[in-house]
Amino acid sequence: MSILDWESEEDRRSLRRALDDMCARSATALPQTLVDAGIPWIGMTESAGGSGGDIFDAAIALQTLSGNAADVIGIDTGFVASWALSLGGLSIDRSLIATTADPRNSLMSALSSSGDFLISGLAFDVPVDERIQYLLVHVDQELALISLTDCIIHSGENLAGEARATVEFNAVVPVKHVAVESNFTQIDLLARLALARSIQISGALNAVRDLTITYARTREQFGKPIADQQVIAHKLAEICELTLMSQAGIATALNEPTTQNCAIAKSVTGRCARKASMAAHQIHGAMGMSQEYHLGALTTRLWSWTEEAGRPEFWNHYIGQSFLAQSDTSLWESIVNGMEGLHT
Amino acid sequence: MSELEELRARVRTFLAVELASGGFTPRCDSWLIGYDPNFSRRLGAAQLIGLMLPTEFGGFGGGAGHRLVVSEELLSAGAPVAAHWFAERQFAPSVLRHGTVAQQNEWLPKVIRGEVCMAIGLSEPDAGSDLASVRTKAEQVDGGWLISGTKVWTSSAHHADAMVVLARTSGQRHVGLSQFIVRLPHPNVDISPIRLISGEHHFNQVTFDEAYVSQDDVLGEIGNGWAQAMHELAAERAGPERYLSTFPLLEELVRDLPRDSRSAADIGRVIADITTFRTINHKVVELLISGDTSASEIAMLKGIGTTFEQETVGIALSIANEPGNPTTLSPVAMSLLREAQYQAPGFTIRGGTNEVLRGIVSKGLLK
Numbered sequence: 001m002s003i004l005d006w007e008s009e010e011d012r013r014s015l016r017r018a019l020d021d022m023c024a025r026s027a028t029a030l031p032q033t034l035v036d037a038g039i040p041w042i043g044m045t046e047s048a049g050g051s052g053g054d055i056f057d058a059a060i061a062l063q064t065l066s067g068n069a070a071d072v073i074g075i076d077t078g079f080v081a082s083w084a085l086s087l088g089g090l091s092i093d094r095s096l097i098a099t100t101a102d103p104r105n106s107l108m109s110a111l112s113s114s115g116d117f118l119i120s121g122l123a124f125d126v127p128v129d130e131r132i133q134y135l136l137v138h139v140d141q142e143l144a145l146i147s148l149t150d151c152i153i154h155s156g157e158n159l160a161g162e163a164r165a166t167v168e169f170n171a172v173v174p175v176k177h178v179a180v181e182s183n184f185t186q187i188d189l190l191a192r193l194a195l196a197r198s199i200q201i202s203g204a205l206n207a208v209r210d211l212t213i214t215y216a217r218t219r220e221q222f223g224k225p226i227a228d229q230q231v232i233a234h235k236l237a238e239i240c241e242l243t244l245m246s247q248a249g250i251a252t253a254l255n256e257p258t259t260q261n262c263a264i265a266k267s268v269t270g271r272c273a274r275k276a277s278m279a280a281h282q283i284h285g286a287m288g289m290s291q292e293y294h295l296g297a298l299t300t301r302l303w304s305w306t307e308e309a310g311r312p313e314f315w316n317h318y319i320g321q322s323f324l325a326q327s328d329t330s331l332w333e334s335i336v337n338g339m340e341g342l343h344t
Numbered sequence: 345m346s347e348l349e350e351l352r353a354r355v356r357t358f359l360a361v362e363l364a365s366g367g368f369t370p371r372c373d374s375w376l377i378g379y380d381p382n383f384s385r386r387l388g389a390a391q392l393i394g395l396m397l398p399t400e401f402g403g404f405g406g407g408a409g410h411r412l413v414v415s416e417e418l419l420s421a422g423a424p425v426a427a428h429w430f431a432e433r434q435f436a437p438s439v440l441r442h443g444t445v446a447q448q449n450e451w452l453p454k455v456i457r458g459e460v461c462m463a464i465g466l467s468e469p470d471a472g473s474d475l476a477s478v479r480t481k482a483e484q485v486d487g488g489w490l491i492s493g494t495k496v497w498t499s500s501a502h503h504a505d506a507m508v509v510l511a512r513t514s515g516q517r518h519v520g521l522s523q524f525i526v527r528l529p530h531p532n533v534d535i536s537p538i539r540l541i542s543g544e545h546h547f548n549q550v551t552f553d554e555a556y557v558s559q560d561d562v563l564g565e566i567g568n569g570w571a572q573a574m575h576e577l578a579a580e581r582a583g584p585e586r587y588l589s590t591f592p593l594l595e596e597l598v599r600d601l602p603r604d605s606r607s608a609a610d611i612g613r614v615i616a617d618i619t620t621f622r623t624i625n626h627k628v629v630e631l632l633i634s635g636d637t638s639a640s641e642i643a644m645l646k647g648i649g650t651t652f653e654q655e656t657v658g659i660a661l662s663i664a665n666e667p668g669n670p671t672t673l674s675p676v677a678m679s680l681l682r683e684a685q686y687q688a689p690g691f692t693i694r695g696g697t698n699e700v701l702r703g704i705v706s707k708g709l710l711k
Contacts, residue, residue, distance in 0.1 A: 002627035003626070005627070217710060234702040236709055237647075237705035240705055244648075245624070248623040249620050264619050317608050320608030321603075325603055331594060335618050338615070
């Protein structure tokens with residue numbers, strides 16, 4: 001079976017259906033419904049207080065909720081925060097944890113006179129609101145879990161109206177912290193966050209594709225559906241190509257979530273999102289610009305997520321630099337090695 | 345090491361020995377312009393041709409994964425595989441699927457040994473993207489057929505041992521088409537060059553003037569030619585040759601870059617895209633094995649892969665000219681760059697233009 005078919009297993013399809021059903025009910029009640037159903041903790045083992053399931057199940061949740069343009073603050077708790085905490089041998093009871101590893105963050109640690117580990121600085125575009133209890137940061141080779149009640153939160157929103165705050169730390173004592181091995185750096189944490197956003201992008205792109213195909217088949221101009229115009233048909237095909245490309249980008253990373261593959265996923269999905277969102281708007285004409293219509297809720301998310309957790313150009317640079325930094329591997333070998341074990 | 349990893353290592357060893365002994369010079373687009381029958385024979389002797397063909401004919405008896413590993417290693421290295429490429433990629437699978445026992449026994453062992461150069465005669469002066477408009481016709485005579493008409497853009501016909509010709513056997517648009525194996529040279533077949541903008545001779549115009557073909561050289565069933573050709577086209581569309589045509593150039597250009605090169609993001613983008621194409625390629629290979637040749641993923645991979653190939657020419661020029669990178673190109677790099685520039689427009693045309701492919705994709709959507 002191709003790794004591109006990871007979504008088609010029956011368990012995952014039923015999880016997708018269940019999530020679609022939850023989204024179809026009340027939008028205002030959805031966040032609580034998701035919490036009650038344990039969705040944010042999919043991917044965390046039950047012994048660690050999670051809801052069980054693996055990285056693919058967690059990805060289905062991220063993808064499906066994003067395709068519904070649902071309120072997803074905290075939904076990546078299992079996918080990002082608990083994964084990182086488990087690397088440090090830490091676990092935490094069911095709570096909603098945001099993660100920040102933005103390259104612009106300026107965080108530093110210090111030891112107080114009484115030996116407490118203290119964190120100060122600023123973190124940008126953090127997806128937190130009053131529902132989130134903790135923030136996970138990587139600072140000076142420590143993973144630290146901070147209670148948001150100890151921070152100053154300057155709230156804000158991204159293009160889609162999702163909470164994105166600037167969080168200020170003034171000698172905050174973390175709830176927990178643990179030293180991590182030197183090969184786990186802030187970029188590795190950022191890459192995992194980037195994969196989460198890539199999965200979200202892929203989910204929203206699938207929805208944009210479906211919405212646009214439906215619209216083009218329904219909307220008539222010059223006496224026929226606009227999809228029957230060859231230029232429109234080709235634009236629809238282009239959106240499908242870009243959607244396939246982003247599906248393949250995340251499938252590669254989910255199958256083997258190395259930092260390089262996560263970086264690739266974000267580079268690919270972000271670039272596809274830019275092109276596909278513009279093509280979708282072009283096909284929709286003025287209708288797509290209306291707030292009442294669903295397209296904008298998806299495209300504004302695509303634009304925001306593309307820029308978050310490292311924009312495509314950031315990751316391209318990272319991948320290229322990693323290649324240039326090693327001198328004894330050819331370009332071809334490094335492409336093949338990056339996928340080692342994938343198809344054998 | 346897994347079986348596929350061992351196979352990959354074996355190809356790499358073969359290529360390393362060839363390179364060290366001057367066996368070949370890397371070329372862009374080597375599956376089209378890298379014609380070297382001796383290289384093909386050495387590759388055949390190393391059991392690296394016919395990976396998916398049955399062992400009874402001397403093949404490896406492997407799966408599509410085996411063929412993909414060998415293909416991508418050869419193409420990424422720019423190895424000159426044009427002499428046997430079409431014979432292995434389209435002709436051999438078609439003979440295996442549709443051919444008679446006698447055809448299989450005659451052709452497959454030779455293809456596997458790398459001794460057969462095949463041309464595939466599809467396009468005509470008035471049948472390019474609209475392939476079903478083929479007008480070359482075959483008239484039944486005692487013991488065989490007489491073929492008349494003209495094929496154009498036929499790769500390697502001037503080197504070929506034979507040519508598979510799609511010809512009209514009745515007036516019906518699709519079911520009126522059949523395939524014939526025309527052995528070359530042939531007294532009633534004229535082959536003349538169509539030189540490319542590079543000045544090189546890879547394509548031909550082939551004229552058939554009542555060229556006799558024995559009944560034994562009919563490939564598959566009369567009237568089934570369109571279906572057979574579509575199957576071959578699917579195989580043609582869906583390989584790494586749709587995203588690796590310029591790779592030897594990129595490999596050469598990045599070799600001596602400084603660690604702090606300003607081209608890092610360009611290189612990262614190349615790694616990201618090719619990694620992703622490879623994932624799609626594995627899916628496409630599965631579709632082909634399952635016989636699903638109409639799947640839109642096949643058309644989509646060719647569309648996005650060849651668009652990427654064209655963009656890599658710009659990336660290569662940018663790497664070549666970026667301040668801080670080596671100021672002069674090696675002769676090999678210069679030659680590869682020229683090749684890529686000359687060949688680039690063809691990437692999105694051959695094997696079905698990207699417009700035709702997007703038509704296929706959108707038709708699938710709107711069904």
